[in-house]
Amino acid sequence: LVDRYGIAWHEKTLGQLFCDGSAKQIIDLLVTEMKQANVELRLQTVVESIEATADGYTVALSGERVRCTSLVVACGGKSIPKMGATGFGYDVARQFGLALTDIRPALVPLTFDDNTLAPLKPLSGISVDAVISHGKTKFAEAMLFTHRGLSGPSILQISSYWREGDTISVAMLPGVKILDALRAARARNGRQALQTALSELLPKRLAQLIAENSGIHSHLADVSDKQLLGVEKAINEWQVKPAGSEGYRTAEVTLGGVDTDGLDQKTMEAKSVKGLYFIGEVVDVTGWLGGYNFQWAWSSGWVAGQAV
Known part of the structure; x- marks a missing residue:
């Protein structure tokens, strides 16, 4: 039916279908079909x-x-x-x-309490490709930091499964062996800071926050593998408990x-x-x-x- 009306569309991951242009084209399609069927609107x-x-x-x-x-x-x-x-x-x-x-x-952005949100506010507007997990359910799509919490397709998807009081797990560099990447950065230039190395993998502001939260202030040459494993966990096993959602709005x-x-x-x-x-x-x-x-x-x- 959509093709018959000449409406261009494309398929994304997970079999998702979206209009290339405005979704108003679908409304026009439906109204036209109603008129043809003599529907009284x-x-x-x-x-x-x-x-x-x-x-x-x-x-x-x-x-x-x-x-x-x-x-x-x-x-x-x-x-x-x-x-x-x-x-x-x-x-x-x-x-x-x-x-x-x-x-x-459902299919709604998730929000944080003030304590969780405060250190994350500088990240508002930053997006990363992430894997969001809740129990055995997971979605691999974009995640967006907002001024209220988290949004983006992966968060909207997991919100249908999440309930108040539950924790979600976030992997912000899925498929990346972060320990190996940081070891390689340490071997190339041991005098660089952790934040510098992470900036090659993540958006700069996010890399800065993770580095600050790690408590690592020395050069990479002085950082142990155990400490780097902690950084890897913070990036790919971030456990966070949303306070709620943005609701029906x-x-x-x-x-x-x-x-x-x-x-x-x-x-x-x-x-x-x-x-x-x-x-x-x-x-x-x-x-x-x-x-x-x-x-x-x-x-x-x-x-x-x-x-x-």
Whole structure:
């Protein structure tokens, strides 16, 4: 469908798909498809109430009552409220007795407490290719230091698995044998400082901070392998405990939602309520970055559309 509309796209790591240009092209595609299907689009319309009837539903829309035999809830989650996102879909699910799983922000930047953040503030804006781990889950993508904590694709990905109180592990030079690299730097020029050697591997401000935190102030010639191993651990086994996340304000998706056990997996119809369907982000299905959540929204919408 995207190719048919002449929208250029590219594939990144982990199978992620992105538009070459603006994502507004996708909106234009969807609106065009709606027009071709004679869909009536109403904006600035409030759903005041939903009532089940003998042959379907009655929906009160800004003073007007609309009757239908099938009702598809496709309202998304709570993420990015400034765009109008609310928990409306969850309220509808509760109204009709459907179970919900725990709901929380996902694909969201992580934040630090003041003590953790203070020494890291000079790094705001610096990005490195990193591997972020939480338990057995890990992501290898860019990581960005921010004025509130950490962001970037790898952090957004791991945020779907992280919970308050958990520690994440960060490798800022994954695949690099740092001890060997520092030994080689020591052999080439033992009079150089640790910060100088690290600057060949990491952004200068990050190298400076790691060197300062290591407590090593002598020339490399006077630094033992044990001390260099400590530096390697600080770079590739950084254990840090986020205090929280930036919340729904910046979260790209909402984790949790309508329990999939209560939905027919082939039609997305509620098993206990005839003619009521839930699709997309309002359902407890969350994908990775890079088109997976769009794919779920469109695929679940398609099967519901075939059923109604």
